[in-house]
Amino acid sequence: MTTIDPMLRALAHPTRLRMMSLMWAAPQSATDLARELEISHALASHHLRRLDAAGLVELGETRVRKGGTERRYRAVHGTPLSDRGDATALLAETLAHNLRERAARRVHEGPGVTSDVELWLTPADWDALRVRMAALLADLHAAARPPHTPGTVGIGGTVMLFPVHEEPPPPGERPAR
Template structure:
């Protein structure tokens, strides 16, 4: 018997400051990671080698905030064992929770790019969560490329050419009665590569 298709990972957007606060401590982040698979608080406490009472306190807070959900209850040694799991495979914090941040109408400004990126994170996370609840797949696409400019003056020229090309493709495919899509294109300097940790020389044997 063949296995069915693997469901896509679910993503939940955290846009309430209190829920963000509850989820951001190191231990609670670790608990959310552990509860990606259904488990009881006792099982997770044993895996982390922590007191059951301490883990239980944090688990109750995460459940009350809607970050953990009850899967089942089953009898165990004269009591009821509660099996929980995280409500999503990953949690994304809405950047606007930490403040709106600077804005700019200049499409060559970093603030404009960050505002657009914030909107993408927020909107896609919401729609992804809604699609997961409906059992459907959110159809999206991503284009990535790297270009090396010879001079700073080439950046606005490149941007103008790219805008013209995008406008031409949009005009070709745009249907007034179709489902609207938002296309966001941005660019920023590529970050410097992170150097690999230096390897230790082998120890000499006598």
């Protein structure tokens, strides 16, 4: 049985993965996240503590609010997901869940890009395209603004590119979930 490290376990929950996306552009409090995700404050706080314990978020700022202190967290940039081959199935399941939810909210008349691929490339082409895709995703994250900023449009996306075996492994050799 494979042991999953705390970072991957934290990211294996669709709500926590969505929280990471929301905290990318600007710090968010548990209250902000609860409102955006339509969950209770207690549940948002629980998920935020899990992300914090795994080192995926950091305290971005504190604000005095109604006689108390509001703690606002931001995603730790550079969190590695793409090269975590030990958790491909776990991450794929979480990403698929979030993709289904985002697809249900898609603006049908809005432009988009959709593709599903299983291609064969030369190693040199794969390396070059992987680097370009990583740079494009970094640009997308860099352009992100806080949720619902005036003049912005919400964008949903899920990308997972990786090399595959020619044939699926025999049932006894499949990676543990």
